[in-house]
Each structure stands twice: as C-alpha cells, then as structure tokens.
Amino acid sequence: MYDLGSVKLLSTSNRKLIQEVDPGRPEQRSLLLFDGKDVAAVDFDSNITFRETINQIELKNHPGRTKLDAMVEDTISPEERASISARLVLLAPPCEFNEVFEDVRVISGDHPTTQKKLAAAAAQYNRDQMIPVKLPNAEYSSLITAHGDLGNGQFLCPRSHSTFHYDHLKQTASDVKGLDPNDADGGDTTAEPWRHALEVAITEYTLEHFPSGSVAVYAPAVTNEDRRLVACIVSQFRKHQSTGRWRSEWTIKIPDEPIGGTFSVHGVIKVQTHLYEEGNVQLISSKEVDFSVTAPNAKAFANECVRHIKNAEIAYQTAVGDNFKTMSDTTFKALRRQLPVTRSKIDWNKIITYQIGGELSRAS
Structure with missing residues (x-):
C-alpha cells in the first residue's frame, strides 16, 4: 500500500485502484481506476462516471504533486525508470543531445541506477551517431564510432594513428597518444x-x-x-x-x-x-x-x-x-488545402477590390 496524505493506492493486478476519502466527510468518496493513461472516476453518491487526465489531479497535502507522480513512483522500479530514461536519451535529435540529456536527468531523478544507465546511453548515442571530435592540433576531426572504440573511454584516430580519451558527457577529447606502427590497437x-x-x-x-x-x-x-x-x-x-x-x-x-x-x-x-x-x-x-x-x-x-x-x-x-x-x-493536401479553390494566392492589398467585385456580381 502506498499512502500520501489522504490518497491510498491499492494494487489490483496490472491496474491501480485509488480510494480517495475526504477526512471531513467520510460518507463522500469515489473510486478512481487508472488504466495507464487516464483516470476513470465514479462518485458513489451521485452515481456519475467521468474521466479526467491524471496530471490535472493534484494530491491533497502535497501541492504541486499529482496522483500520476505517486503512481509512477509506486509502480515503476528504479531499474525500469532507468531503462525508460536511457531510451529517451537515445532518441535525442541531431545536435540536441545535451538539452535532452539534462531534461531527462532532471525528470528521472538522481538514483544511482538511473545515472549509470544514462551514462551508458550517452556513450551508445555518441557511437551510434558517429559524433565528430576535434583533437588538439589536428587538421581534420576524428569520429566516435564503434569501430574505433578501444574500451575504457579510449578511441582510435586512424588518420593520425593515435588514441585519445573521450568524455561522453562533456563531449571532449584528451590524453592523445601516438601508436607504434605495429600496435594492434591501430x-x-x-x-x-x-x-x-x-x-x-x-x-x-x-x-x-x-x-x-x-x-x-x-x-x-x-x-x-x-x-x-x-x-x-x-x-x-x-x-x-x-x-x-x-x-x-x-x-x-x-x-x-x-x-x-x-x-x-x-x-x-x-x-x-x-x-x-x-x-x-x-x-x-x-x-x-x-x-x-x-x-x-x-x-x-x-x-x-x-x-x-x-x-x-x-x-x-x-x-x-x-x-x-x-x-x-x-x-x-489531403490534410489541408494550400491554396483557395481558384488555386491562386490572395493579394491582400487588393482585398477591397475583391469584395466590391463580388458585390457587383451578386447585384447583377
């Protein structure tokens, strides 16, 4: 059982049954059934069924927190939360990884499991997206790829036949070292x-x-x-x-x-x-x-x-x-007509002329 103020959540198979009781008027109560998206509420006194979005229901005695917050914390394990957060990070659009990563980190919290998953997701994202990185004094950028991954944050730059350490969160390269001609890492x-x-x-x-x-x-x-x-x-x-x-x-x-x-x-x-x-x-x-x-x-x-x-x-x-x-x-075009039926754009500077012409046509 999960208790926050006057809200109690009772597990019922794969759904959540929420019993809300007004301490001042215990005879008035309702049951809310959570189906993963919305809440279906039944008021037993009026026998009226209605639906409303969970995020709009605020927990009593916990301003700013919703029943959704309580449900998520109660139903999702730290491992599940971490996996979901990592998948969101991997969906970051091009050149927007930092913004997405920071937002997800704020939302998902600072649980050690989540932080570990997010760090791993950042490394995977950089390899999958083949992120360019400029090495010190290099004419051309190198790439962060699975083919150049030597493990432990070390990557190969085949152009300069050297290795470097890459920080996946800061997206910076350091500790550049040249390789011997016959070094297997090359x-x-x-x-x-x-x-x-x-x-x-x-x-x-x-x-x-x-x-x-x-x-x-x-x-x-x-x-x-x-x-x-x-x-x-x-x-x-x-x-x-x-x-x-x-x-x-x-x-x-x-x-x-x-x-x-x-x-x-x-x-x-x-x-x-x-x-x-x-x-x-x-x-x-x-x-x-x-x-x-x-x-x-x-x-x-x-x-x-x-x-x-x-x-x-x-x-x-x-x-x-x-x-x-x-x-x-x-x-x-199937969603919305781009041009009027006449297939010509309206010259708004002549809109009065259009109106006069229409009135003359109707008068005749």
Whole structure:
C-alpha cells in the first residue's frame, strides 16, 4: 500500500485502484481506476462516471504533486525508470543531445541506477551517431564510432594513428597518444595502403559535398581472415529551429589478393532531421547500398569506391527530396488545402477590390 496524505493506492493486478476519502466527510468518496493513461472516476453518491487526465489531479497535502507522480513512483522500479530514461536519451535529435540529456536527468531523478544507465546511453548515442571530435592540433576531426572504440573511454584516430580519451558527457577529447606502427590497437597494418588511399579519396569527396563533413576510415584487426575496411562519413548542422545529421557507413571486404581482386562493398546511408518551427517534426530515413569494385592498385580502388559512393548518396538525396515534393503535393493536401479553390494566392492589398467585385456580381 502506498499512502500520501489522504490518497491510498491499492494494487489490483496490472491496474491501480485509488480510494480517495475526504477526512471531513467520510460518507463522500469515489473510486478512481487508472488504466495507464487516464483516470476513470465514479462518485458513489451521485452515481456519475467521468474521466479526467491524471496530471490535472493534484494530491491533497502535497501541492504541486499529482496522483500520476505517486503512481509512477509506486509502480515503476528504479531499474525500469532507468531503462525508460536511457531510451529517451537515445532518441535525442541531431545536435540536441545535451538539452535532452539534462531534461531527462532532471525528470528521472538522481538514483544511482538511473545515472549509470544514462551514462551508458550517452556513450551508445555518441557511437551510434558517429559524433565528430576535434583533437588538439589536428587538421581534420576524428569520429566516435564503434569501430574505433578501444574500451575504457579510449578511441582510435586512424588518420593520425593515435588514441585519445573521450568524455561522453562533456563531449571532449584528451590524453592523445601516438601508436607504434605495429600496435594492434591501430588495426590491420597490412591493409594500411588501401586504407590510406581510401581515406584520402573520401576526404576530398566529403570536403566537396559536405560543408561540415568528417571522415574516418578504419582497418580493423584481422579476425578469422575477415579483412575489411570501414569508412564513416558524417555531416551535421544546427540552424534556427532546425537540426540535421547525415551518416553513411561503408564496409569493404578485402579479397585474399587485393591487386586485381574484387572488393565487395555494403553501405548504409542514414538521414535524421528535426524541425521545430511552429511545430515539432522529425525525419528519420535510411537506405542500404551494395556494389563491387575491381582495381589494379590502391589509388584506383579508392577512386572507384568514391565514384560509387558519390552516385549512391546523390541518388538517395534526390529520392528524399522527391518524396518531400510528393508528400507536399498529395499527403499534405489531403490534410489541408494550400491554396483557395481558384488555386491562386490572395493579394491582400487588393482585398477591397475583391469584395466590391463580388458585390457587383451578386447585384447583377
């Protein structure tokens, strides 16, 4: 039983039965049945059934607290609360993680389980979103990705062949250290010529097509002879009342004989935008792409890969734009007419003329 002032909550299977008693008039009482969203209230004296939103019912003797607060604290365990909070953080729109994280932390409280889950969610979010990070004295940004995660907050920068520590909550990098040429943390050293060539080609492509793009190309350590390269491209923006992030990840399987061999490439392109001007709309879209490349050397391989990547990303961007136009011409029109029946906009400076013309037409 959960008792707050004059409110008592009694567990009944998966619902909550609330018995509210007025201490001054015990003969007047009502039962409220909580079904997960609303409260159905029955006043036994008048025998009238009505519904009202839980958040609008304030607890007696606890100003500012609602029955919903009491129910949530009583029905949700710290572990469940922590899991829910973590899932909310992972849904943060591009470039808005800090705002969402702070709001969720305030709402969810400071229970140790919740704080631990939120910290883990922050790390997962940064890896999934491939957050760019600028290392000291570096010309280009590095990326926080699962492919460069070395554990314990350490990440690999394949471009500079160094490691750094990343604080997922502060989103800052520190403790940059160079790696020895054959250090296992640096990845597959035998694939370095191919990795470097691809890195150079994709960097040129990204600088040309993405105003704020960042690139990282990894050659993960060989496991079970599965030699591969992973190229990650990220570009993001934050403008007035809108944010967006473009991500693409390309996994290239290296053949046993790279020179003259066939490289199989699988790519995933993801777009997420958030517009909150006079509304709150998010677009989340993705597309998978497959192709193969055969080349006589590393430079030719890299150029051919970038040619395919460029064509795939342009085609995807064009398709997303076409879908917006289709929605504007069909779906949105089904919700609300954009123009008057005449399909022409009204010149409000001539509205008096329109009114006079209408009156003359009716008079004739």
